[in-house]
Amino acid sequence: xxxxxxxxxxxxxxxxxxxxxxxxxGQQRLRAARVLVVGAGGLGCPIxxxxxxxxxxTLGLADADKVELTNLPRQVLYGxxxxxxxxxxAAARALKRLNELNTYNLHPIRVNPENVxxxxxxxxxxxxxxxxxxxxxxxxxACVSLGRPLVxxxxxxxxxxVSVFNYEDGPTYRCxxxxxxxxxxxxxxxxxGVLNVLPGLIGTVxxxxxxxVVLGLGDVLSGRLWILDTLSFQSRTLRFRRDDxxxxxxxxxxxxxxxxxxxxxxxxxxxxxxxxxxQLAAAEPPLLLDVRGPLxxxxxxxxxxxxxxxxxxxxxAAEVPRSRPIVVYCQSGVRSAQAVTLLQGLGYxxxxxxxxxxxxx
Amino acid sequence: xxxxVALFGIAREIVxxxxxxxxxxxxxxxxxxxADLRTQYPALAGLRSLAVAVNNEYAAADVxxxxxxxxxxxxxxxxx
Numbered sequence: 158x159x160x161x162x163x164x165x166x167x168x169x170x171x172x173x174x175x176x177x178x179x180x181x182x183g184q185q186r187l188r189a190a191r192v193l194v195v196g197a198g199g200l201g202c203p204i205x206x207x208x209x210x211x212x213x214x215t216l217g218l219a220d221a222d223k224v225e226l227t228n229l230p231r232q233v234l235y236g237x238x239x240x241x242x243x244x245x246x247a248a249a250r251a252l253k254r255l256n257e258l259n260t261y262n263l264h265p266i267r268v269n270p271e272n273v274x275x276x277x278x279x280x281x282x283x284x285x286x287x288x289x290x291x292x293x294x295x296x297x298x299a300c301v302s303l304g305r306p307l308v309x310x311x312x313x314x315x316x317x318x319v320s321v322f323n324y325e326d327g328p329t330y331r332c333x334x335x336x337x338x339x340x341x342x343x344x345x346x347x348x349x350g351v352l353n354v355l356p357g358l359i360g361t362v363x364x365x366x367x368x369x370v371v372l373g374l375g376d377v378l379s380g381r382l383w384i385l386d387t388l389s390f391q392s393r394t395l396r397f398r399r400d401d402x403x404x405x406x407x408x409x410x411x412x413x414x415x416x417x418x419x420x421x422x423x424x425x426x427x428x429x430x431x432x433x434x435x436q437l438a439a440a441e442p443p444l445l446l447d448v449r450g451p452l453x454x455x456x457x458x459x460x461x462x463x464x465x466x467x468x469x470x471x472x473x474a475a476e477v478p479r480s481r482p483i484v485v486y487c488q489s490g491v492r493s494a495q496a497v498t499l500l501q502g503l504g505y506x507x508x509x510x511x512x513x514x515x516x517x518x
Numbered sequence: 519x520x521x522x523v524a525l526f527g528i529a530r531e532i533v534x535x536x537x538x539x540x541x542x543x544x545x546x547x548x549x550x551x552x553a554d555l556r557t558q559y560p561a562l563a564g565l566r567s568l569a570v571a572v573n574n575e576y577a578a579a580d581v582x583x584x585x586x587x588x589x590x591x592x593x594x595x596x597x598x
Contacts, residue, residue: 196598288598313527313595333576334594336566351597382569384526384592389536395569395592397576 190371193217193280197244199231199356200286207364209252218245219264231353273299284308297330302407310363317359327379331403414471417502425497427512443482448496486511524590532561549579
C-alpha cells in the first residue's frame, strides 16, 4: 500500500505503524479524524496532549475559561506565564509544540444549547472533559441528535468514571443517570478539592477510548462504566443497558432546564421587602411566585401569589406567564434565588428574588 | 441477610464511609434497599440519579438481592 506519509512522519509515528492493529491505514484514519474536546482543564489537558501527539489530524478545543494559578497543579499544559490567558490559546501553543502537523480549531466559548449543534456537527467524535452536569447532559443530547459517539470522563476528589456513550447504538449517559442532579446535590463548582494526578489518570483513559473509537480497535467501553477509586486502588466496571426511552432523549426532546446550572450562575437580581411593598402598591404590581412547599404556603403566603414549589419549577415553568414582571419569594431567600436563576436561564427577563424572603417581609 | 454496600462519590460523603454493612429481609429488592438507605440517611433521598449496581451490573428496581451480592451505590460525578 502506498503511503501519503512523509519520511519524517513515518519516523514520528513508527511505533504506531509497527502495530499491525494500527499500521498505515490506522495512522491515516487518525490523521483524517476530527475530534472535539470539550473542556481544556484537568481532563482536557491529558486528552489533548495524547490525541495531538498521536496525530489526530483535526482537534477542536472548546473552553471559555482563562488559566488560573489554581489550575497549574493538574492542568499540565499550562505554566505560570499562561495565567490570565485563554485556555484554548495557551493549550494550542503547547500542542503545536508537541505536534505541528495537526489542525487545532479554537472555540473559546461556553457550550450552550444555542451553539452546541453547530459545534458538534463539525466533528466525528466528542470527548467530554467538562466540569458540570448541565454541559454533560447537553453534550449527551447533542451527540444523540447528531449521531456522534461521546467519550465521557468525570472526576470527584479521589474517584473517576469513564464510559463511551452513544457508540454504535449503545446506551447513552441518560440510560445510566436518567435524572440530572439538582443544584443541591452537585458539589460547589470550584470548591471541591481533587487529587492533582486524578484527571491525568482518567483523561488518559478517555484518550485511549477516543483512539479506539477512531481506529475501530478492540472493545470500546460502551455499555460499561469504568470506576476508579484511587484511595482503595480498586476499580470496577459496571455493565448497563440501553434504555428505550432515555436513549431517545435529544436536543429536541430534553427539558431545557437540564442544561441550566443553577449552582454556578451569577447572583440573581433581587429586591428588598420595602421595594416590593412599593411595587405591590403600584398600578401594575408584579406577579408573585411562591416557590416553597404547599404546607408552608398554607401557613402564610402573600395575597395573590402563585404557588410553584422549587423542585417542580423546571418541569412546570410553562405555567409562569412571560408577559408580567415576576417577584419570586420563599421563606428566607435561598430557594427563590435558585428559582430566579433557573427562570432567567429559561429566558425570563424581568424576574427578581425577594431578598430575605418572607421572614423579612 | 447481611448486605455490604460499596459507596461512591457524594453517597460516600453522605454516609461518611466507603462501605456499609446492613441487615435486610431475605429477597429484598434493589429499590427496597435504596428506600431503606434513604430513610436511614435522608440526604441520600436528595440524589435524583443514583445507580445501584449488583455484581457489577446496573440493577433494575425489582432485582432481588442475595447475601453474597456485591452491591454498590454509584452517583454521577461531574468534575473535570
